[in-house]
Amino acid sequence: MGMHPLHEAAMRLADIGLSRSRSKSKDLVGLLLCHGARALRSSQPRASLRIHTVTPVGYAAVKIRLK
Template structure:
């Protein structure tokens, strides 16, 4: 039988939120640290996105035979 997952590892965001609500007050300092790291990462990502050049896309698309004639992938 495989070993169980490490404590605090969530399978999805809803599970993680439920585990946080269940564990309020037990190990709050650990979660405060995690929240601080997440906030700093999100602010860094936002600053990086803001520093990227602005992009404009203008498309005129005519639908033929029920299929979209253009596939667009943005990164």
């Protein structure tokens, strides 16, 4: 089971603060963009998808249901 997105972002920020690399600002911008995209996706309503295909004679060829 994954961590809560805000907790994960906080932990990554702490890791960035501990590292002394030159690309700190690049990592921080990437982290913030990733967190913003994740927050947007988690605020969207759930979607479901149901695909039901049949053969020419009417038998079920494939049934896929994603919730």
